[in-house]
Amino acid sequence: MTEKMSKAERKELGKSARRATPRDVHGDWTPDPxxxxxxxxxxxxxxxxVPWLVPIRHARxxxxxxxxYRGSARIMAADLAxxxxxxxxxxxxxxxxxxxFGAYASPERQLVFDQNDFDETLPGPWExxxxxxxxxxxxxxxxxxxxxxxxxxxxxxxxxxxRDAMAGFAKLGFLELWYNxxxxxxxxxxxxxxxxxxxxxxxxxxxxxxxxxxxxxxxxLAEKVDGHYRxxxxxxxxxxxxxxxxxxxxxxxxxAATAAFEAYKQTVDDHMRFLLDRYALVDIxxxxxxxxxxxxxxxxxxxxxxxxxxxxxxxxxxASASVLEDHLGPSRYDNHGRRVVEGQRLMQAExxxxxxxxxxxxxxxxxxxxxxxxxxxxxxxxxGGTRKQLVxxxxxxxxxxxxxxxxSGDAAAIRSYAGGGVALDxxxxxxxxxxxAQNLENFHRFEEAISSGRLEVADLV
Numbered sequence: 001m002t003e004k005m006s007k008a009e010r011k012e013l014g015k016s017a018r019r020a021t022p023r024d025v026h027g028d029w030t031p032d033p034x035x036x037x038x039x040x041x042x043x044x045x046x047x048x049x050v051p052w053l054v055p056i057r058h059a060r061x062x063x064x065x066x067x068x069y070r071g072s073a074r075i076m077a078a079d080l081a082x083x084x085x086x087x088x089x090x091x092x093x094x095x096x097x098x099x100x101f102g103a104y105a106s107p108e109r110q111l112v113f114d115q116n117d118f119d120e121t122l123p124g125p126w127e128x129x130x131x132x133x134x135x136x137x138x139x140x141x142x143x144x145x146x147x148x149x150x151x152x153x154x155x156x157x158x159x160x161x162x163r164d165a166m167a168g169f170a171k172l173g174f175l176e177l178w179y180n181x182x183x184x185x186x187x188x189x190x191x192x193x194x195x196x197x198x199x200x201x202x203x204x205x206x207x208x209x210x211x212x213x214x215x216x217x218x219x220x221l222a223e224k225v226d227g228h229y230r231x232x233x234x235x236x237x238x239x240x241x242x243x244x245x246x247x248x249x250x251x252x253x254x255x256a257a258t259a260a261f262e263a264y265k266q267t268v269d270d271h272m273r274f275l276l277d278r279y280a281l282v283d284i285x286x287x288x289x290x291x292x293x294x295x296x297x298x299x300x301x302x303x304x305x306x307x308x309x310x311x312x313x314x315x316x317x318x319a320s321a322s323v324l325e326d327h328l329g330p331s332r333y334d335n336h337g338r339r340v341v342e343g344q345r346l347m348q349a350e351x352x353x354x355x356x357x358x359x360x361x362x363x364x365x366x367x368x369x370x371x372x373x374x375x376x377x378x379x380x381x382x383x384g385g386t387r388k389q390l391v392x393x394x395x396x397x398x399x400x401x402x403x404x405x406x407x408s409g410d411a412a413a414i415r416s417y418a419g420g421g422v423a424l425d426x427x428x429x430x431x432x433x434x435x436x437a438q439n440l441e442n443f444h445r446f447e448e449a450i451s452s453g454r455l456e457v458a459d460l461v
């Protein structure tokens with residue numbers, strides 16, 4: 001029989017961790033004099049990326065300190081590696097900033113809210129995710145011109161909501177916790193109770209997300225040529241593989257991508273493979289996405305079902321080693337696409353039915369994970385946000401992060417460590433303020449590298 005720790009033992013585990021690592025030490029941020037040059041870390045990361053896309057990445061990161069922060073997961077991972085932790089580990093996302101949370105469709109066709117980017121996922125200290133999320137709210141608040149106290153209010157709400165949610169999850173049975181999720185209706189109700197975004201604004205967000213479906217993608221990403229749809233060309237952010245730059249024979253690359261897609265089918269359940277086999281793959285393109293992901297190989301696959309008005313768009317996104325692996329050790333999975341998929345399944349309450357992985361054996365042996373490109377996708381736009389909206393969203397993200405951690409970690413131990421008071425809230429907020437200043441310094445060094453010609457930058461796209 002498997003022995004399980006009792007509730008009292010799990011609670012004592014958290015208290016013991018608190019004695020070893022008091023909560024107030026999380027507020028400390030003093031850069032190591034030997035910390036790596038942040039620009040050099042970006043340059044090293046760029047070595048694995050498509051060279052002619054890297055200047056686009058720099059352009060998107062250059063927009064503001066907030067967009068720079070979105071693309072600097074590797075820099076922060078190196079900084080977090082030197083910070084104190086409780087020793088309590090969970091599956092972590094590794095890039096838990098506020099723009100990596102949002103809405104999408106569940107398999108039951110409900111609009112749900114969750115964390116939605118797991119490119120860097122790995123088992124690790126829960127504090128790392130919490131600190132990255134909290135700092136993102138300070139930086140976003142500064143970007144919006146809010147006062148120090150207003151930024152602190154939002155950032156403190158991240159940790160308060162995380163603690164409160166973890167306390168609730170600690171009381172749930174494992175199966176009950178596994179079934180727990182946040183629907184769009186739950187968000188609307190919480191917004192009313194908290195006097196957050198108006199009902200009309202929440203409704204508009206829901207409607208906007210639900211319009212992002214395969215037919216909308218067909219209209220935006222494809223064009224009809226000789227009676228058949230194919231990926232349209234919108235250089236440099238969207239183009240079919242047949243227009244791939246710097247490749248002597250794009251058809252060879254296309255054949256390799258098709259083979260990788262067939263291999264992906266072996267990673268999904270039999271009933272999903274049956275569904276996929278009913279679709280015909282009609283075109284493959286390249287689509288530049290996000291900020292931090294720019295430069296990785298990101299393909300969009302157009303499939304046709306019953307007819308050309310029954311499309312399915314899938315995204316094959318390159319997965320390389322997590323930025324956390326230099327500090328936490330290698331993944332247990334040989335394929336980084338699988339690392340992403342398994343981490344996502346652990347942390348997300350509802351996952352994409354098409355989620356799977358593959359290896360491009362004729363694409364340099366690169367790893368990819370595959371998911372739907374658009375299925376009621378919605379994310380919060382920072383621009384134009386109000387103070388109340390930022391605080392409400394901070395609470396929503398903190399709660400969501402706690403659930404993701406509770407699914408793979410010991411909720412009772414983390415809850416015991418975090419406590420019921422504001423000690424951890426104050427410490428994480430202090431760290432976030434200090435790290436926002438560090439991010440600004442990193443951003444200025446990044447701008448200097450562009451101005452000096454060390455980093456190439458494209459026109460903004």
